[in-house]
Amino acid sequence: MKLEVDGVGKLFQRGKKEIQAVKNVSLTVSEGEFVSIIGHSGSGKSTLLNLISGQLLPTTGKILWNGESIVKKRDYEAAFLRNTLIGHIPQGMGLLSNLTVFDNLQLPFYLSKREGNPTERAYELLRRLGIENLKDSYPNSLSGGEMRRVSIARALINKPKILLADEPTSDLDPENTGIIIRLFQEISREGTGVLMVTHDLSTIGAADRVYQMSHGELVLKCKENITYFHDKEDAG
Numbered sequence: 001m002k003l004e005v006d007g008v009g010k011l012f013q014r015g016k017k018e019i020q021a022v023k024n025v026s027l028t029v030s031e032g033e034f035v036s037i038i039g040h041s042g043s044g045k046s047t048l049l050n051l052i053s054g055q056l057l058p059t060t061g062k063i064l065w066n067g068e069s070i071v072k073k074r075d076y077e078a079a080f081l082r083n084t085l086i087g088h089i090p091q092g093m094g095l096l097s098n099l100t101v102f103d104n105l106q107l108p109f110y111l112s113k114r115e116g117n118p119t120e121r122a123y124e125l126l127r128r129l130g131i132e133n134l135k136d137s138y139p140n141s142l143s144g145g146e147m148r149r150v151s152i153a154r155a156l157i158n159k160p161k162i163l164l165a166d167e168p169t170s171d172l173d174p175e176n177t178g179i180i181i182r183l184f185q186e187i188s189r190e191g192t193g194v195l196m197v198t199h200d201l202s203t204i205g206a207a208d209r210v211y212q213m214s215h216g217e218l219v220l221k222c223k224e225n226i227t228y229f230h231d232k233e234d235a236g
């Protein structure tokens with residue numbers, strides 16, 4: 001399985017103002033690769049992940065899965081593919097407040113109408129993320145870091161081909177950040193491509209490749225040479 005982002009751009013309209021959130025971005029992520037994107041707030045990182053996941057349509061360019069576009073497919077087919085191929089940890093986490101942790105994390109399985117039973121996989125993920133004790137709790141009783149781990153488990157329930165992770169360690173302490181990053185390394189070794197957006201420079205050593213996003217443009221960086229905190233802030 002290979003994801004190809006080919007010359008993708010996204011223009012938003014806010015009132016009379018046009019915002020070119022993503023500009024001519026090209027990138028590939030193959031099975032088993034761990035790719036990181038860093039960049040200032042407003043530089044277009046979440047927009048790029050939402051384009052890849054199919055939640056937004058690009059203004060220009062193409063997003064291909066094994067050479068095929070999801071966009072051309074009918075809505076339900078695209079949604080089915082998304083739930084099968086892609087695990088998405090959105091920045092806002094998006095847990096449903098009226099479902100328990102256990103039900104939240106099995107939801108993508110039921111949405112993609114899989115054969116079989118997700119329970120064993122769900123227990124395995126609870127264990128790997130250290131949240132077995134939260135199984136029957138509701139999201140509003142969890143800390144930010146705990147919610148984050150539930151949203152990571154949920155993104156992995158269907159053993160996706162690609163995991164899109166939008167600042168997955170932003171509210172975690174260093175110990176839990178380490179747990180998540182090691183988990184991402186493990187699942188990439190198990191064959192899942194990982195595309196992680198982050199502000200946390202302590203995590204980029206784990207990635208195979210690191211890109212920087214700046215004013216909507218994506219540039220490949222040498223990991224040893226990352227000094228973006230000294231650059232000027234992006235101006236939205």
Ligand SMILES: Nc1ncnc2c1ncn2[C@@H]1O[C@H](COP(=O)(O)OP(=O)(O)OP(=O)(O)O)[C@@H](O)[C@H]1O
Nearest residue numbers: 012013014019021040041042043044045046047236
């Ligand atoms: N639906 C939208 N309509 C209009 N403008 C938008 C929309 N979504 C995002 N933008 C704008 O696009 C730009 C990029 O936003 P995006 O959320 O991709 O940034 P980001 O790099 O993820 O930032 P952060 O690190 O703060 O999460 C910003 O200027 C934002 O205000």
Ligand SMILES: [Mg+2]
Nearest residue numbers: 045046047091
């Ligand atoms: Mg963002």
